[in-house]
Amino acid sequence: MRGRLAVLGLAAMLAASATAAWAADPLxxxxDEDxxxxxAHHRGKPDSGFDVLLAQAIADRIGRPLRIQWFESKLDEDSSPQLEANAxxxxxxxxxxxxxxxxxxxxxxxxxxTARLPDFAGATRDDRRRRVALGVLAPSRPYVYSPMTVVLGPKARDRKISDIGDLAGLRLxxxxxxxxxxILMTFDKGRLIDNITHLVPARDDLLGALDRGDYDATLIDLARYDAHRAAHPDTAISASxxxxxxxxxxxxxxxxxxPALIEAVNKALTDLAAEGKITEFGKQAGLTYLPPREPAILGDVWTKIIQR
Structure with missing residues (x-):
């Protein structure tokens, strides 16, 4: 009997020790630094953004100190957010x-x-050359909805947009x-193609060109419009x-x-959402916050776009 109690006591001590070590380990x-x-993470400026506020709240809820690893994701045709995250x-x-x-x-x-690592804070020359064996990804529950929105240039700011078809006749x-x-190229069997100008992400300033009046409209992620509006309070572009x-x-x-980490994060997200904290973080960061929508994980987006 005493032997069994001793074994149980030792097991409890080891479990408590493992839990304490997990809690002390930084989350x-x-x-993305930009x-x-x-x-956002820029030299000489404090770290900022919706995801920074949320990350700190998650770490606080699960009782672990937060450590942010900043990385740079290239905005070009060859980049792959999926492979970068996995690496x-x-x-x-x-x-x-x-x-x-x-x-x-x-x-x-x-x-x-395998895949290459994106540039990250603290990366060495060897880090930029080597390839990493990839694993299998597991998602948390969602915490924000990220839609595409039509943004209008100064010459088209009064245009009413209720569908992609309302962009007909505009310089896109x-x-x-x-x-x-x-989305634009395949809409209604290519009806808008003749009015579309393609820009190179790594070279051309899409929203800057729209702001100057070079074009009338574009279709971008809503958060990018929020960022431009914050950086240029006097901008001539407007949300449709x-x-x-x-x-x-x-x-x-x-x-x-x-899986234990994902479970802990999901519980923290559930509690923070119920308390209205996530919405509050969006307002603090200047993000047009929209709560997650069903389905939680979007299906074959390309098929959905082509069939519209």
Whole structure:
């Protein structure tokens, strides 16, 4: 009997020790360093953004100190947010990636076995060269809805937009290879094609060109409009108020081998949402906050777009 009690006591001590060690271990979350108003990290300025506020609240709720691993995601046709996030997680740079678009395509097992890491704070020359063996991703529950919206230039600010078809006759600009590009190019069997100008993401300033009046309208992620408005209070561009009906929720993503962490994060998100804290974080960050919508994970977005 005494032997059994001793074994049980030792097991309890080991469990308590493991729990204490887990709680003391920082919660490491990877965030994009240049994606205001979601997240921003610039030399000489305090870290800011909706995802920064939310990450701190999540860490506080689960009783762990927060460590943010900043990384840089390239805005070009060759970048892959899915592979970048997987590489960061699989290399142990963080336990979660925030602001991740929750779609079926973004959560499937990667077709490649390895991928390069994106640039991240503290990266060495070797880090930029090597490839990382990839794992399987697991999502949290969503915490914000991220739609595409039509933004109007100064010459078209009074145009009423209730559907993509209302863009007919306007000078449209879009970033090549983007989701907005696919939507506009395929709308109504290509009805808008003759009015579309393609810009190169890494070279051209889409919203700057729209602001100057070079074009009349574009279709972009709502958060990008929020960021431009915050950086340029006197901007001549305006929100149409129209949201494209196919949008994605955003949440956290981790590796499938740590279900306990995802469970803890989900509980924290549930509590914070019920208390109205997540909406409050959006207002503080200057984000047009929209709560998550069903389905939690968007299905085949490309098929949905082509069939519209």
């Amino acid at each position: 490491s979350i990877c965030l 994606r205001p108003p979601l997240s 960061l997680l699989s290399d142990g740079r963080c336990s979660l990636v925030g602001g991740y678009a929750l779609t079926t395509d973004s959560l499937v097992k990667p077709g490649l076995k 600009a879009i970033e090549s290879g983007s989701l907005g590009d696919a 108020g129209y949201y494209y009906p196919i949008g994605a929720n955003r949440g956290y993503v981790g590796l499938g081998n740590d």
